[in-house]
Amino acid sequence: MLEKALSGNRRYWGWVGFLIFFIGVGFFFYLRQLDYGLGITGMSRDVTWALYIAQFTFLVGVAASAVMVVLPYYLHDYKVFGKITILGEFLAVSSVVMCLAFVIVDLGQPARAFNLLLYPSPRSILFWDMIVLNGYLLLNIVIGWTVLDAEKKSIPPPKWVKPLIYLSIPWAISIHTVTAFIYSGLPGRSFWMTAIMAPRFLASAFASGPALLILLCFILRKFTRFNAGNEAIQALAKIVTYALFISVFFILMEIFTVFYSQIPEHMHHFIYCFAGLYGHYGLVPWMWAFVVLAAAAMILLVNPRTRQNETLLGVACVAVFASLWIEKGLGLVVTGFIPSPLEKITEYSPTMPEVLITLGVWAAGFLALTFLYKIAVTVKEEIEA
Amino acid sequence: MNHSRRTFLKIMGLSLVGVSIKPGFEALGGGDSPKISRYPERLVGKRWAMAVSPKKCPSSCRDCIEACHRAHNVPDFKNSKDEIKWIWNEPFRNVFPEQEHDCLTEGWRRKQVVVLCNHCANPPCVRVCPTKATFQRKDGVVMMDYHRCIGCRFCIAGCPYGARSMNYRDPRPFIKEINPGFPTRTKGVVEKCNFCEERLAKGLLPACVEGCKEKALVFGDLENPEAEIRKILQAHFTIRRKPGLGTRPQVYYIV
Numbered sequence: 001m002l003e004k005a006l007s008g009n010r011r012y013w014g015w016v017g018f019l020i021f022f023i024g025v026g027f028f029f030y031l032r033q034l035d036y037g038l039g040i041t042g043m044s045r046d047v048t049w050a051l052y053i054a055q056f057t058f059l060v061g062v063a064a065s066a067v068m069v070v071l072p073y074y075l076h077d078y079k080v081f082g083k084i085t086i087l088g089e090f091l092a093v094s095s096v097v098m099c100l101a102f103v104i105v106d107l108g109q110p111a112r113a114f115n116l117l118l119y120p121s122p123r124s125i126l127f128w129d130m131i132v133l134n135g136y137l138l139l140n141i142v143i144g145w146t147v148l149d150a151e152k153k154s155i156p157p158p159k160w161v162k163p164l165i166y167l168s169i170p171w172a173i174s175i176h177t178v179t180a181f182i183y184s185g186l187p188g189r190s191f192w193m194t195a196i197m198a199p200r201f202l203a204s205a206f207a208s209g210p211a212l213l214i215l216l217c218f219i220l221r222k223f224t225r226f227n228a229g230n231e232a233i234q235a236l237a238k239i240v241t242y243a244l245f246i247s248v249f250f251i252l253m254e255i256f257t258v259f260y261s262q263i264p265e266h267m268h269h270f271i272y273c274f275a276g277l278y279g280h281y282g283l284v285p286w287m288w289a290f291v292v293l294a295a296a297a298m299i300l301l302v303n304p305r306t307r308q309n310e311t312l313l314g315v316a317c318v319a320v321f322a323s324l325w326i327e328k329g330l331g332l333v334v335t336g337f338i339p340s341p342l343e344k345i346t347e348y349s350p351t352m353p354e355v356l357i358t359l360g361v362w363a364a365g366f367l368a369l370t371f372l373y374k375i376a377v378t379v380k381e382e383i384e385a
Numbered sequence: 386m387n388h389s390r391r392t393f394l395k396i397m398g399l400s401l402v403g404v405s406i407k408p409g410f411e412a413l414g415g416g417d418s419p420k421i422s423r424y425p426e427r428l429v430g431k432r433w434a435m436a437v438s439p440k441k442c443p444s445s446c447r448d449c450i451e452a453c454h455r456a457h458n459v460p461d462f463k464n465s466k467d468e469i470k471w472i473w474n475e476p477f478r479n480v481f482p483e484q485e486h487d488c489l490t491e492g493w494r495r496k497q498v499v500v501l502c503n504h505c506a507n508p509p510c511v512r513v514c515p516t517k518a519t520f521q522r523k524d525g526v527v528m529m530d531y532h533r534c535i536g537c538r539f540c541i542a543g544c545p546y547g548a549r550s551m552n553y554r555d556p557r558p559f560i561k562e563i564n565p566g567f568p569t570r571t572k573g574v575v576e577k578c579n580f581c582e583e584r585l586a587k588g589l590l591p592a593c594v595e596g597c598k599e600k601a602l603v604f605g606d607l608e609n610p611e612a613e614i615r616k617i618l619q620a621h622f623t624i625r626r627k628p629g630l631g632t633r634p635q636v637y638y639i640v
Contacts, residue, residue: 189542
């Protein structure tokens with residue numbers, strides 16, 4: 001089936017070329033980073049994880065969200081999702097590829113990455129994250145590919161794939177839970193020390209991932225003959241709505257706990273990112289952009305009339321994706337380091353090379369996604385024809 | 386003929402196994418047997434710890450810092466972003482934020498307090514490291530293997546004291562004078578105070594302790610009832626940084 005990714009019209013190749021250009025630019029700056037060190041980024045002694053790890057965290061969520069189409073289809077026999085299950089699985093594959101790439105570009109000594117395997121350390125959450133992420137990648141490649149191949153041959157998928165599908169459901173939950181544990185188990189990082197970190201991660205994942213999936217379905221319908229169907233899109237929209245409301249609810253719970261208890265260490269981080277602390281306001285505009293976008297999305301999504309209007313649904317999905325990217329992909333990681341354990345404020349802003357490397361990884365992920373979707377859509381078009 | 390040949394081969398095989406196992410046994414079971422050390426005078430302890438008397442520190446004194454950073458090839462980048470430090474001064478209220486209040490004496494309010502890795506008895510950095518590049522010795526010293534570290538910086542996130550620094554760029558051009566007795570680091574690895582394990586192995590006290598003219602730093606084995614540090618901790622009221630986190634820091638401050 002791979003060959004189907006290699007034939008397309010001029011617009012397809014234009015898009016592929018556009019992505020390859022950004023991959024090339026990112027790769028060039030990554031070579032610079034390898035040469036100079038991570039000092040080429042905006043990270044500092046105090047803020048030691050930033051844009052890269054934030055993308056990683058956010059994208060683990062996008063990957064996990066595939067479960068939101070897999071679960072209704074396979075556990076509840078919700079046939080409407082039959083057509084888009086493969087899209088969810090392939091979105092998971094490309095998201096995990098991006099996650100792994102972001103971890104690699106964040107390493108100070110990437111050539112030693114295999115020390116993770118040479119000296120396995122089960123007490124480290126990163127060890128488990130490596131296992132669950134690679135396992136999830138493998139599961140989704142095998143499941144997606146096998147089911148699609150069977151579909152192409154118009155035969156039912158082989159029996160052995162069913163247990164794998166069932167396994168992939170808790171496995172999806174596990175990747176985001178383990179990723180949350182990276183943060184929530186650290187003494188002295190009070191911003192992250194919350195037992196609802198994993199539920200929070202999952203809720204925001206189940207909003208941002210399906211929001212992206214809706215947008216991808218719109219794009220596919222515009223440029224190919226693939227139509228996810230109105231019912232599937234509306235069902236996804238309801239998932240996004242619930243997950244976004246739960247996500248915001250969780251954040252409000254954090255704010256209550258932190259400000260009613262009045263523990264300074266816990267309050268400082270929230271004050272820093274929403275109001276600014278000791279004259280430092282770096283994240284304030286971002287966090288309020290999150291608030292405004294999330295509020296707008298909630299209004300558009302909760303109202304059935306606006307949710308059923310496809311243009312407004314598209315706008316809402318962009319707002320959901322952008323707002324949660326800010327909240328999780330920027331605010332959550334960076335704010336954990338501000339103020340520092342020594343009560344100092346070192347602000348962070350990414351450098352140009354850092355942004356371009358980040359764009360390069362996103363472009364690589366979208367290239368993988370483009371190829372996978374091209375294959376899936378072509379197979380489905382051929383069946384219909 | 387055939388029979389004796391088989392017996393011979395058997396004996397040969399067994400002795401080969403024995404020869405190859407013996408060094409392994411020695412390495413594993415060598416805990417109690419006397420070992421030959423290049424430095425028979427090396428300092429041996431069960432739980433190394435340090436007592437700091439900030440009251441003895443003259444303001445703007447940097448003797449311990451300079452002694453340490455010179456001994457360990459710590460670079461000076463002249464900017465706070467890439468900064469690497471093993472031991473340094475911080476205002477009292479930053480070191481002990483939970484102790485600050487409006488009526489704190491003027492002396493403590495302005496006091497600079499020496500901070501370094503606490504060599505926690507329950508170190509979160511060791512727990513989170515995915516390659517065991519940071520590990521704890523039996524005598525409590527929390528160590529770094531600069532050749533194994535992959536530079537993921539999980540240990541920095543895990544450390545509640547800000548004791549660790551990342552080599553964001555090649556440190557070597559920024560070392561004033563290289564001490565050939567201690568390795569320099571490469572870019573992309575994390576480093577921190579090592580309680581001068583390389584000096585303990587030679588029977589020397591840590592460089593910062595030796596470099597302090599005011600005797601503000603006392604180093605020793607807390608498990609040894611005769612050790613000076615033990616007596617100091619029994620005679621003075623001491624506090625530790627963020628004891629509520631359960632890390633059991635081994636740097637004690639006399640206040």
